[in-house]
Amino acid sequence: MHDRQTFVVTVRGLTKSYGATSVLKGVDFSVARGEVHALLGGNGAGKSTMIRIITGSAAKDGGEIEFRDAAGNLRAEAEGRRTVTVVHQELALLPHLTVAENIVLPRYSSGLSVFDGKRSVQQAYEALGLIDRDFAACSLHRPVGDLSLHEGQMVEIARALSSGAQLILLDEPTANLTAAETERLFSLLRRLARENGLSVVFVSHRMKEIRQIADICTIIRDGRTVVNRVATSSLSDTAIVEKMGQLAAHAPTGTVSGARRSAPDGEALTIREEGLEMMLPPGTILGVAGAPAGPESLISALVGAAQSKRWSVSFSGWPQRFSSPHQAATLGAGFITGDRSQKGVLRSLPIIDNVMASRRVTRGSRLAGGRENAECFDILQALKVKAASLWDLPDTLSGGTQQKLLLARWLGVPSRLLVLEEPTRGVDIGTKKEIYQLIRDMASSGTIIVWWSTENAELLEVCDRVVAFDTEGRCAGIIDREELSEDRLADLTGMAA
Numbered sequence: 001m002h003d004r005q006t007f008v009v010t011v012r013g014l015t016k017s018y019g020a021t022s023v024l025k026g027v028d029f030s031v032a033r034g035e036v037h038a039l040l041g042g043n044g045a046g047k048s049t050m051i052r053i054i055t056g057s058a059a060k061d062g063g064e065i066e067f068r069d070a071a072g073n074l075r076a077e078a079e080g081r082r083t084v085t086v087v088h089q090e091l092a093l094l095p096h097l098t099v100a101e102n103i104v105l106p107r108y109s110s111g112l113s114v115f116d117g118k119r120s121v122q123q124a125y126e127a128l129g130l131i132d133r134d135f136a137a138c139s140l141h142r143p144v145g146d147l148s149l150h151e152g153q154m155v156e157i158a159r160a161l162s163s164g165a166q167l168i169l170l171d172e173p174t175a176n177l178t179a180a181e182t183e184r185l186f187s188l189l190r191r192l193a194r195e196n197g198l199s200v201v202f203v204s205h206r207m208k209e210i211r212q213i214a215d216i217c218t219i220i221r222d223g224r225t226v227v228n229r230v231a232t233s234s235l236s237d238t239a240i241v242e243k244m245g246q247l248a249a250h251a252p253t254g255t256v257s258g259a260r261r262s263a264p265d266g267e268a269l270t271i272r273e274e275g276l277e278m279m280l281p282p283g284t285i286l287g288v289a290g291a292p293a294g295p296e297s298l299i300s301a302l303v304g305a306a307q308s309k310r311w312s313v314s315f316s317g318w319p320q321r322f323s324s325p326h327q328a329a330t331l332g333a334g335f336i337t338g339d340r341s342q343k344g345v346l347r348s349l350p351i352i353d354n355v356m357a358s359r360r361v362t363r364g365s366r367l368a369g370g371r372e373n374a375e376c377f378d379i380l381q382a383l384k385v386k387a388a389s390l391w392d393l394p395d396t397l398s399g400g401t402q403q404k405l406l407l408a409r410w411l412g413v414p415s416r417l418l419v420l421e422e423p424t425r426g427v428d429i430g431t432k433k434e435i436y437q438l439i440r441d442m443a444s445s446g447t448i449i450v451w452w453s454t455e456n457a458e459l460l461e462v463c464d465r466v467v468a469f470d471t472e473g474r475c476a477g478i479i480d481r482e483e484l485s486e487d488r489l490a491d492l493t494g495m496a497a
């Protein structure tokens with residue numbers, strides 16, 4: 001084990017309440033210099049709240065936080081915080097500025113230094129060169145808006161290194177990365193940990209990658225640390241899920257594939273592009289696999305988000321072209337966007353409006369009725385959403401719980417078609433299983449489900465058939481359930497299995 005002196009951050013007995021809700025009840029957490037550490041816990045366990053307190057964007061009620069430098073000397077709290085950087089799923093980069101400008105920006109944020117273009121490019125090159133010399137040599141003057149997600153992540157990590165970060169926290173960073181990019185990100189993080197002494201904290205609900213990347217793990221449950229700095233390899237998957245308090249939900253759910261379900265009534269959906277035709281009987285769950293280009297074009301055509309020359313869609317043989325997602329919704333085609341923060345959650349409206357939105361559209365109701373309260377309450381209970389009040393704003397909920405709000409909007413709404421983009425992103429392991437069952441129930445009642453996921457294991461668990469796209473957006477194959485495997489999907493899509 002590491003000596004106390006080598007811990008870059010140590011949290012002891014941290015407490016935090018929001019009003020009457022006690023969120024952190026005495027959390028302990030410490031990260032050693034140069035380690036890759038997984039921070040685990042169910043939705044709402046308190047991970048982000050603790051991270052916000054460590055970085056200073058929320059205040060603690062009680063407990064201690066201690067920062068130390070590489071030599072083991074105590075740092076002042078304000079100085080220590082500056083050595084911690086969080087890389088979120090939605091990258092905090094300015095798309096119109098160049099790579100170099102984005103990397104050096106924090107150096108000038110105090111307003112005390114005068115911007116020096118030449119020096120900045122040199123500083124940016126030094127930081128990005130630690131990650132990838134070739135990429136640094138050709139990208140410093142490119143606008144960040146032109147980069148891929150993976151390249152953007154490299155720029156954020158370079159920016160953190162350039163501003164003296166000792167500890168980087170990454171929040172589900174591999175969603176939407178290809179297999180090769182995921183492997184490159186993991187080996188980069190391992191190298192920076194080993195050679196530069198960087199500490200990495202990895203927050204993820206994907207068991208497979210937790211094992212791939214993290215040597216040490218800490219598990220938080222309901223505001224308390226239940227596993228503190230234990231070797232990940234010493235815990236089985238079942239033990240991890242049990243410590244998170246989700247063993248019951250983790251039990252096998254008795255998958256019933258569409259092929260074995262009795263065929264419900266309804267209209268069949270036909271999707272065509274040149275040289276390809278898919279006919280989906282009512283109740284089919286069609287998985288969509290691959291990097292964004294292909295799935296996005298198909299989904300836009302299905303939900304009326306964009307006119308498509310590539311795809312044609314028909315219900316029971318009748319061509320169907322929705323002119324907007326609103327029209328699609330009124331005609332029984334639901335859509336849960338993968339862009340939770342920009343297009344999904346209605347931030348200025350309370351939880352009840354977020355949940356009831358699609359029901360109001362499909363029912364054509366203009367006034368919110370009193371019975372809605374009870375209905376909304378039941379829907380949230382089915383998804384185990386813990387909220388103090390239906391009238392709270394969504395920002396008072398954890399990230400994974402906000403994702404559940406989007407699902408709640410369409411679950412149980414009678415629909416011909418439900419299109420889902422990464423519906424379980426950020427959702428904890430136990431809740432994922434429950435969502436799979438709720439979606440199967442909707443399919444059993446005749447709804448056709450189209451489910452895009454970058455987690456191949458989930459497509460295997462839920463879908464009757466999968467259409468796979470390669471990284472260029474071309475259709476690479478349609479695979480029936482019996483022939484599905486994670487390796488086959490990874491091969492066809494080039495995405496991490």
Ligand SMILES: Nc1ncnc2c1ncn2[C@@H]1O[C@H](COP(=O)(O)OP(=O)(O)OP(=O)(O)O)[C@@H](O)[C@H]1O
Nearest residue numbers: 018023043044045046047048049396397398399400
């Ligand atoms: N501003 C706030 N006001 C009230 N409650 C809040 C606020 N911020 C967070 N909470 C509550 O604190 C609890 C912990 O949330 P937190 O975001 O830390 O969880 P998490 O472990 O990061 O979950 P996830 O895996 O879903 O991201 C949740 O129950 C959430 O509703």
